[in-house]
Amino acid sequence: QAQSAESGGGSVQAGGSLRLSCALHGYTYIRHCMAWFRQAPGKEREGVATISTGGGTHYADSVKGRFTISRDKGKNTVYLQMNSLKPEDTAMYYCAADDGDECRAFYQYDCCGQGTQVTVSS
Numbered sequence: 354q355a356q357s358a359e360s361g362g363g364s365v366q367a368g369g370s371l372r373l374s375c376a377l378h379g380y381t382y383i384r385h386c387m388a389w390f391r392q393a394p395g396k397e398r399e400g401v402a403t404i405s406t407g408g409g410t411h412y413a414d415s416v417k418g419r420f421t422i423s424r425d426k427g428k429n430t431v432y433l434q435m436n437s438l439k440p441e442d443t444a445m446y447y448c449a450a451d452d453g454d455e456c457r458a459f460y461q462y463d464c465c466g467q468g469t470q471v472t473v474s475s
Contacts, residue, residue: 362469400459
């Protein structure tokens with residue numbers, strides 16, 4: 354059964370950094386699109402960043418210039434480097450994958466797994 358394993362979350366002060374990791378298990382092929390989502394208490398889930406097998410990336414406006422998504426070539430692993438963290442980045446972070454042609458389309462992903470908690474204090 355396919356599942357995701359997110360890690361790397363934690364508690365940091367505003368301005369700090371964290372690096373999230375995610376490995377997808379149970380697939381016999383490389384997923385074309387991988388993405389990060391987040392959900393804060395009382396808020397809807399939102400897309401954070403996407404990346405294709407070709408390395409093309411897309412970011413939500415709220416994280417542009419601060420977050421960087423990357424992936425290992427030939428593997429179903431994805432990372433999220435988060436710098437200059439803000440209290441509003443506090444959320445549970447999840448990874449997801451899809452095989453559509455347009456990786457930047459957050460709506461097409463089937464999310465989510467267990468996630469990893471990120472807490473940013475002011």
